[in-house]
Amino acid sequence: MTAPNSLASMIFRPSNCVDILNHVIFRQSGVIQEAVEFSDRQWSTNLPSSMEPTPLLQTSHHVPEDNPQMQLMKRARAMISFDVQKLTAVIFGSEEAARDHEDVRLDHELQMEETDPSILPRIYRGSGRKKQYHDGLMWGKLYLEQDSLNSRFVSYTPKYNIFSASPFGHQLELFGATVKLLGDEEQCNHCTFAQTELGHGTLVRGLQTTATFDPFTDEFILHTPCVTATKYWPGGMGYSASHALVMARLIVGEMDHGVHAFLVQIRSLVDWKPVTGVDSGDIGTKMGWGSVDNGYLSFDRVRIPRRHMLMKNTKLSANGIYTPSPHDKLLYGGLTKGRVGVALTAAFQLAQPVTIATRYSTVRQQGYMGGVEEVPIIQYKTQHARLLKHSATSYAILFSIKDLSETYQTHTSRLEKRDLSLLPFTHFATSGLKAICTEMAASAAEDCRRSLGGIGYSFLSGIPHIVGDITSLVTVEGENYVMYQQAARYLMKAVKAVREEREVHPSLAYLKSFLGNACPSNTNFEDTNAQLQLYQHRAARLLFECHDALSSLSGTPEQLWNEYLLELVAATRAHFHLFLLESFLRHVSHIQDASVKRVMKHLSDLYALTEVVYSSEGSLGFVEDGYLSQRQMIRIREIIRQKHRLLLPEAVGLTDAWNFSDASLQSAVGQRDGNVYKTLMGWTRQLPMNVEVRREGGVENIGYQKYIQPLMAVGRVKSQL
Ligand SMILES: Cc1cc2nc3c(=O)[nH]c(=O)nc-3n(C[C@H](O)[C@H](O)[C@H](O)COP(=O)(O)OP(=O)(O)OC[C@H]3O[C@@H](n4cnc5c(N)ncnc54)[C@H](O)[C@@H]3O)c2cc1C
Structure with missing residues (x-):
């Protein structure tokens, strides 16, 4: 993989910009190419002659251009009385940290093919649940492969924030932190954090999943005794996690010792199928977090070794002797x-x-x-x-x-x-x-x-x-x-x-x-x-x-x-x-x-x-x-x-001091240079439905034939207009 800084410095050199983008986009994204070409044709045929067509992959961002909005933006920037870069350094901690952050971000945007603001961003190119999930996996994979990204983007933006933008977010945030606090080296692994159940989220004491100790086999038996005990919500639990850190009631003999953490394998590492006794899946479309497979999970008497209870603070010996944590709040570290x-x-x-x-x-x-x-x-x-x-x-x-x-x-x-x-x-x-x-x-x-x-x-x-x-x-x-x-x-x-x-x-x-x-x-x-x-x-x-x-x-x-x-x-x-x-x-x-x-x-x-x-x-x-x-x-x-x-x-x-790039904002109207209307219309024309219907001659055929035409035939549409 190319070193982040070298890619970032290439893209900083304007002469290289268009070449790199052309190469990356045309080699890897046939769909986008088609969308942009189509959009260009539309610009030239449908718009008033005063409005110039958008040249293919050469937007205002690569070729100097001016319009009233861009002039207003320039005028506004000319009025700023302080050194914006100095404030950026305050935000990121130092000038070096701010520069470093920018380099890594640019490299990431290049790899995600998100650098040209004239092209409709990936998140608007389709909204199917699977597509969103695959985008999240792609971004998460890139994140995990590059150590340099980790610290920069944990809290950065909704698109770059690993927590809400990728199924892999939870394993790094919650799971990693909890295992480090509670577990020992041997138990450290990657997975999701499964606490919330259908019946209880806030009241952790009310959780119903059980982990019953079997002294004869030195194992715990994980079980979902009723529907309200089903784990519901954990990020990545639907299809992406191999293990779950499950919060469950520890039962030893007749004693219920309350909620403890257990590391449970939920998918085979060979073929990724759920292990016997595990049922899991995605919980569907939410208000946000589209790329994350927040999931459900239930257990039917799934066995795990005793060592898989996290025992840094609380202990359970092989003969069933329980030693509680010195401080119950440690569990929530x-x-x-x-x-x-x-x-x-x-x-x-x-x-x-x-x-x-x-x-x-x-x-x-x-x-x-x-x-x-x-x-x-x-x-x-x-x-x-x-x-x-x-x-x-x-x-x-x-x-x-x-x-x-x-x-x-x-x-x-x-x-x-x-x-x-x-x-x-x-x-x-x-x-x-x-x-x-x-x-x-x-x-x-x-x-x-x-x-x-x-x-x-x-x-x-x-x-x-x-x-x-x-x-x-x-x-x-x-x-x-x-x-x-x-x-x-x-x-x-x-x-x-x-x-x-x-x-x-x-x-x-x-x-x-x-x-x-x-x-x-x-x-x-x-x-x-x-x-x-x-x-x-x-x-x-x-x-x-x-x-x-x-x-x-x-x-x-x-x-x-x-x-x-x-x-x-x-x-x-x-x-x-x-x-x-x-x-x-x-x-x-x-x-x-x-x-x-x-x-x-x-x-x-x-x-x-x-x-x-x-x-x-x-x-x-x-x-x-x-x-x-x-x-x-x-x-x-x-x-x-x-x-x-x-x-x-x-x-x-x-x-400006927060130093968001256009690619990270993914906003047609938040363009740094103020070129909002042209960007907005460019993106609107590239929306998949518009591209498809234009290809079909400007008629959305299924809708027309199935619903509009029959209504026209009986005069309904006409009479209502
Ligand atoms: C995007 C997203 C990601 C999530 N990821 C995970 C995850 O990875 N792992 C996981 O385990 N869970 C996850 N969750 C679940 C989340 O932790 C719970 O939804 C949260 O803890 C709230 O619990 P609840 O849904 O049961 O709400 P409830 O506790 O039922 O709350 C509903 C309402 O009741 C009120 N209420 C509840 N108890 C009290 C009280 N004692 N006093 C006053 N008011 C009260 C609350 O203020 C709230 O208004 C996720 C949720 C979301 C939305």
Whole structure:
């Protein structure tokens, strides 16, 4: 295989570009060639003479061209006041890491034949379940064959994110992490992580699959005792995994020891057929994750050796003596890592629709705003306020997850030395941040889709796919409302500790200085300390109120907990909003480049203050106890107005910094150069149905002969028109 960097540097040389593409595409993709040729003929015959036909494989991206949209994009880029590449380095950690990432990505795009933006991307060339699955396998194979890809794309984009774009994602993410934490060397293998059952997902204690120990043969018997015990959802389990890490109840004699992890072979390594007693398959079309065979799995008394229970922490001896794990939460170490990955994915997956929507809004003209020329829609306050807010959110998520990753690394290195001291805090922080980051990203991505108007509803905009994928993040690795509750339990313990004058984690020290007073009238809301105090006040007040409520009324703790669940979730959100803001401010303060720092300070101000006055649940938290006055809210809105003005010229730069290629966005209207309409029409003409029908003379024959013609014959169609 060609070294990634050499291919990437070839493609960087413009003179080589078209040659390489012609070679790769014509040698390997007859279908595409036909589609493009046909599309070209259409351009030349059907379009007004003012519109030039698209030359075969030589689009605007290879031959200089200009149109009003591209000019608008150039003009927008000329207004950016900071060094975009420097911000890219902040995102990826360093300039070298950013360059390295780009090289690998370009090489990958070349191998996937996705480098020419004039050609309809693979994901839109057909939607059959099998085709999607094969695309996912192809991408996963490429990923597994190239070590260099692994770290780059785990959280990168929905198309490149191994987790949701390939059946092989789970074996690397969940399975790998869990086996490393629980198993020993001998047990490490590739497979899927089979926890969720038809009857239970959230309540792991409720799982019904059994693993019964047979001391006579030194084996476990895996069994699905009822329909609700069927494993349902695990990625890659349908047809792609040879093994499954199955969460099942350990039964020894009469004793049920609860849920443990077992490594079970589900397919033969010789002919890939399911092993005797295993029934598995695909669960069908979902909102996203089209390329992944999320599957079902049931066992009919399948035997595995005793050694295949993961025994790094929990043990079962040959004579049936059970030694429990020192800490039950250790079992979910793999999920904790998964939550960090999911939240990081949310940052990149949100930055994609923000990039698409910002680019399209920069070149899409609609309305006159009192002038004589139509204005780009980004100039409307509602439009740019939405997009800048979502842009700020993508950075806030990114920075908070960088901080969370550090906590997670410290925790895992302590774990190696059997030091569990950071486990409760890590579990708390990963649960709460996973919930808030994915919740914010999913709703912001959907708002980006809506901000495109009609085209946002078309898959060719690139956003529906992302929305489908990003929406899953609120459910996977722990459903968000359940995650909030787990974090709330830790927070309630912290409030209790503060009230009893015991120590709490430093990140919760703000609870100790809560005074319950009003915000000073002379507060400067652009001061970062003042912003933090706002957020600290809100979180502390809501948390103390929850603690009071839980302690004061009668009822069982469980009933009271359920009674105040809405307040607990709101208070927990408030705490994690503070976490996000602290991370944002900390990372901005560390930025070296003055121009980037200036713009990012405006963005963090916008992020901090928008939550205060323009979020329904959020705003209430700041005002209902009289902490902020009406005058202060008006003052904050003024600052936001000013930030919008300052940041509008930077909007394209703030999204360019994520450095998404056209191939990774797969959006006709999110083209980097602004050439949106020509790309959109080019792709539309290449849609398989249009290519086929044109070949048949412009009539969709089956539909016409079977349905339209008979209706015409009895005069129905005519009478309804
Ligand atoms: C794309 C995708 C990929 C997946 N991949 C895998 C995989 O690889 N392996 C695997 O094992 N599973 C996988 N899953 C399953 C996933 O982990 C579960 O769907 C998830 O844990 C939620 O469980 P559930 O579906 O049973 O929802 P439920 O628990 O039934 O939740 C339904 C609703 O009830 C609420 N609820 C439930 N319990 C409580 C409570 N205690 N308090 C308050 N509210 C509650 C929830 O908030 C939610 O609104 C995947 C799911 C998806 C969508």
